Amino acid sequence: MSAVAMPPPDLTILARRSEIIVGLREILGGLHVIESEDERRAYETDALTAYRVIPLAVVLPGSTEEVASVLKYLAGAGVKVVARGAGTSLSGGALPSQDCVVVGLARLNRILAIDYENRVARVEAGVTNINITNAVSGCGFFYAPDPSSQLACTIAGNIAMNSGGAHCLKYGVTTNNVLGVRMVLIDGTVIDLGGAHLDAPGLDLLGLVVGSEGQFGIVTEATVRILRAAEGARPMLMGFDSPADAGACVAAIIASGIIPVAIEYMDRPAIKVCEAFAKAGYPLDVEALLIVEVEGSEAEIVDLIARIRRTAEAFHPRVMRVSRSEAESAAIWKGRKAAFGAMGRIADYLCMDGVIPTGRLPEVLTRVGEICAGHGLAVANIFHAGDGNLHPLILFNANDEDELRKAETAGAEILKLCVEVGGCLTGEHGVGIEKRDLMPFQFSPAELALQMQIKNVFDPAWLLNPAKVFPLEGRPVVA
Amino acid sequence: MLTPADEPHLAAVVADAAARKAPLAIAGSGTRSGLGRPMQTATTVSTLLLTGVTLYEPAELVLSARAGTPLREIETLLAGNRQRLAFEPMDHRGIYGSSGTPTIGAVAAANLSGPRRIQAGAARDNLIGLRAITGDGKVIKAGGRVTKNVAGYDLVKFLAGSLGTLAVLSEVTFKVQPEPETEATLAITGLADKQAIAAMAAALGSPYSVTGAAHAPADEGEPGRTYFRLDGFEASVAHRVDSLRAALSDFGPADLLGPATSASLWLTILDVDGLSAPLGTPIWRVSVRPGDGPQVVAAAQAAFPARVLYDWGGGLVWIAGGEGSDAGAAVIRAAVGAVGGHATLVRAADAVRNAVEVFEPLAPPLMDLTRKLKATFDPAGILNPGRMYAGV
Numbered sequence: 001m002s003a004v005a006m007p008p009p010d011l012t013i014l015a016r017r018s019e020i021i022v023g024l025r026e027i028l029g030g031l032h033v034i035e036s037e038d039e040r041r042a043y044e045t046d047a048l049t050a051y052r053v054i055p056l057a058v059v060l061p062g063s064t065e066e067v068a069s070v071l072k073y074l075a076g077a078g079v080k081v082v083a084r085g086a087g088t089s090l091s092g093g094a095l096p097s098q099d100c101v102v103v104g105l106a107r108l109n110r111i112l113a114i115d116y117e118n119r120v121a122r123v124e125a126g127v128t129n130i131n132i133t134n135a136v137s138g139c140g141f142f143y144a145p146d147p148s149s150q151l152a153c154t155i156a157g158n159i160a161m162n163s164g165g166a167h168c169l170k171y172g173v174t175t176n177n178v179l180g181v182r183m184v185l186i187d188g189t190v191i192d193l194g195g196a197h198l199d200a201p202g203l204d205l206l207g208l209v210v211g212s213e214g215q216f217g218i219v220t221e222a223t224v225r226i227l228r229a230a231e232g233a234r235p236m237l238m239g240f241d242s243p244a245d246a247g248a249c250v251a252a253i254i255a256s257g258i259i260p261v262a263i264e265y266m267d268r269p270a271i272k273v274c275e276a277f278a279k280a281g282y283p284l285d286v287e288a289l290l291i292v293e294v295e296g297s298e299a300e301i302v303d304l305i306a307r308i309r310r311t312a313e314a315f316h317p318r319v320m321r322v323s324r325s326e327a328e329s330a331a332i333w334k335g336r337k338a339a340f341g342a343m344g345r346i347a348d349y350l351c352m353d354g355v356i357p358t359g360r361l362p363e364v365l366t367r368v369g370e371i372c373a374g375h376g377l378a379v380a381n382i383f384h385a386g387d388g389n390l391h392p393l394i395l396f397n398a399n400d401e402d403e404l405r406k407a408e409t410a411g412a413e414i415l416k417l418c419v420e421v422g423g424c425l426t427g428e429h430g431v432g433i434e435k436r437d438l439m440p441f442q443f444s445p446a447e448l449a450l451q452m453q454i455k456n457v458f459d460p461a462w463l464l465n466p467a468k469v470f471p472l473e474g475r476p477v478v479a
Numbered sequence: 480m481l482t483p484a485d486e487p488h489l490a491a492v493v494a495d496a497a498a499r500k501a502p503l504a505i506a507g508s509g510t511r512s513g514l515g516r517p518m519q520t521a522t523t524v525s526t527l528l529l530t531g532v533t534l535y536e537p538a539e540l541v542l543s544a545r546a547g548t549p550l551r552e553i554e555t556l557l558a559g560n561r562q563r564l565a566f567e568p569m570d571h572r573g574i575y576g577s578s579g580t581p582t583i584g585a586v587a588a589a590n591l592s593g594p595r596r597i598q599a600g601a602a603r604d605n606l607i608g609l610r611a612i613t614g615d616g617k618v619i620k621a622g623g624r625v626t627k628n629v630a631g632y633d634l635v636k637f638l639a640g641s642l643g644t645l646a647v648l649s650e651v652t653f654k655v656q657p658e659p660e661t662e663a664t665l666a667i668t669g670l671a672d673k674q675a676i677a678a679m680a681a682a683l684g685s686p687y688s689v690t691g692a693a694h695a696p697a698d699e700g701e702p703g704r705t706y707f708r709l710d711g712f713e714a715s716v717a718h719r720v721d722s723l724r725a726a727l728s729d730f731g732p733a734d735l736l737g738p739a740t741s742a743s744l745w746l747t748i749l750d751v752d753g754l755s756a757p758l759g760t761p762i763w764r765v766s767v768r769p770g771d772g773p774q775v776v777a778a779a780q781a782a783f784p785a786r787v788l789y790d791w792g793g794g795l796v797w798i799a800g801g802e803g804s805d806a807g808a809a810v811i812r813a814a815v816g817a818v819g820g821h822a823t824l825v826r827a828a829d830a831v832r833n834a835v836e837v838f839e840p841l842a843p844p845l846m847d848l849t850r851k852l853k854a855t856f857d858p859a860g861i862l863n864p865g866r867m868y869a870g871v
């Protein structure tokens with residue numbers, strides 16, 4: 001058994017399975033209600049693959065109206081609901097339970113309108129992140145948040161988790177780039193929050209909904225900002241002999257008045273694996289590698305890189321190399337964005353997502369190494385250095401229950417460390433089930449109670465993604 | 480007026496008021512007390528004595544301060560490190576004719592964002608942490624001192640702009656930004672509103688990182704002026720001035736305003752100086768898709784004399800005017816309703832703001848959620864009751 005306990009399924013719901021499926025078929029027809037165990041198995045997990053549960057049923061509605069009918073029916077029947085985009089959550093945000101119906105948004109994948117004059121796009125929530133950029137890149141625009149999983153992950157999931165990405169240092173995360181959503185509440189009511197304008201009236205319900213991990217409703221459409229891309233962009237690689245030098249260099253670049261588009265960090269184990277995968281030309285003999293990207297016109301890029309070079313000199317970089325071609329730039333980013341996948345080829349891993357004040361970087365990296373070593377586990381560090389968002393990958397053997405438990409324990413210790421030094425449990429992956437039981441380390445009982453009361457407002461019976469975010473004990477509704 | 484000396488005292492004041500169900504008006508120095516519906520509160524509690532910067536890490540681009548800290552003090556401290564609040568909080572003293580010292584708490588509580596909102600985000604996007612007293616007197620924190628934080632629900636966003644109706648902010652943490660080395664503004668003269676919107680759309684859709692796009696329509700014989708701001712390193716700004724000028728050549732020749740002229744121009748746009756007098760004229764703040772702004776303005780001007788300033792590339796429209804007992808609410812709300820967006824009656828006599836909704840009326844399910852969330856944060860209904868909506 002894994003460390004995170006899930007509540008026992010509601011046997012009365014399991015006993016009513018046939019009746020519930022009939023009800024769902026009446027709404028959606030047979031084709032989009034997935035019933036057979038083999039097909040349901042495709043939905044048993046997300047990217048936190050250590051946890052697997054086959055749901056009661058899976059439905060694939062094709063419109064907001066169908067989502068509304070499904071939720072109204074399931075709420076009436078008292079059935080739990082887990083919404084699912086592409087199932088790329090690293091925190092178990094889309095993990096089903098035996099007594100839940102998974103509402104998959106895969107069929108809601110249309111781009112509804114692109115408005116270059118007002119610099120917004122309206123999309124169905126099941127559209128993939130990259131497809132928004134693909135739809136507007138011909139005109140030189142892009143959608144800014146770029147999670148590593150952007151080829152697969154959906155806007156629905158991005159909104160649920162308030163996802164970030166490497167380029168958020170300059171352009172912000174999901175909540176800064178979503179202007180409006182259409183959302184279905186648990187009773188089937190359809191609401192519109194925000195719109196195509198830059199701010200919404202009244203209390204910031206949109207701000208509250210983004211990052212609510214599928215616990216307030218199901219978002220079926222979104223209006224997002226699209227931005228004109230800079231004239232050009234160029235990454236440079238900087239290798240250092242110590243994490244302390246790399247960390248100090250990041251601070252000095254920012255203190256010099258430059259906000260690069262991205263500052264990414266890899267340690268030696270990560271460099272080795274990513275280089276083997278992407279052949280990006282990463283230096284293999286350094287302890288810490290920074291990928292720093294700047295953008296603008298050719299003259300601006302040259303100027304910014306010269307400034308960054310001057311700043312970096314003080315920290316004794318072993319390597320400083322600027323990309324010489326589009327192909328080289330693509331390879332540099334391919335290595336970084338494929339890091340999680342590349343790491344997965346050599347070992348199973350748990351991907352942590354803590355955030356720390358950047359000034360504490362060297363000391364935290366040392367402690368992370370010590371924590372993992374203390375459990376006899378190896379760790380590779382890949383993260384967004386500019387904003388202190390750490391992604392230690394704790395390597396373990398998934399076939400060994402004991403190692404999984406050790407890896408989870410080490411992960412919890414790392415996240416507690418992040419909170420201790422003034423950071424937080426999760427920067428962009430969300431709480432899900434993975435960090436659910438760590439929430440009391442970041443929040444007081446009063447703060448957790450307030451958040452749970454907010455959950456009550458949207459979903460009084462706690463049917464939406466219920467086993468996530470909050471510890472199972474101390475809830476107003478029995479999990 | 481109650482002026483608790485620290486957070487525990489503030490919490491005690493709120494807890495006491497909650498126990499007595501005695502409504503409190505929440506204020507900093509009160510320079511923006513004209514914003515919102517008039518309230519019937521016997522007692523005002525002010526955060527003015529909760530002062531001081533509690534954290535400033537220039538290399539981490541983060542600053543925390545107690546809610547009553549004067550905004551000017553923070554801006555001076557940041558400027559000493561060539562940093563700033565990038566979202567440009569507005570000073571309301573001009574349009575309200577109020578006096579006092581604007582506080583950092585109000586910047587968060589009212590989500591005050593100026594011309595750079597189009598590029599740097601709103602105050603709510605730069606607010607990363609806070610401490611606050613909820614209506615039952617409990618001290619809570621939300622967010623923290625790191626930029627990325629998705630643990631739990633985003634109460635930082637939710638409290639930003641809630642105008643003291645959910646909790647009293649006691650401390651706020653903002654992301655700060657480097658001050659650009661220089662700035663410049665291009666100005667095109669004589670564009671009609673629709674042309675100006677098209678020019679601003681072209682500029683904001685260009686790769687030149689425009690950080691301000693505003694249009695002052697023709698007024699009392701003065702031709703319209705459309706402004707485009709660029710900032711950054713010297714050489715970069717020079718390059719982008721040339722590129723943007725070329726890109727906008729179809730709209731007419733553009734004058735170049737140097738750093739000092741540019742900086743003072745954008746302060747007048749930020750604070751809507753051109754529309755502030757006379758103080759008796761109502762002022763509307765309209766948020767729409769940029770392309771829809773001229774339609775709303777045309778509807779207003781067909782009904783009553785109105786002077787106008789477009790900011791955010793046209794997406795933020797300030798309208799000074801509005802006749803009758805509703806200050807033009809029927810006309811403006813109908814025009815905004817036709818295109819999508821919302822309107823706030825930022826300035827009007829108390830009697831008018833008692834008679835018409837100040838903030839855009841919400842659809843019934845949103846009003847229902849709003850009321851329930853208000854009750855969650857403030858069960859006794861004592862914090863700025865009625866300032867945003869009746870019963871909220």
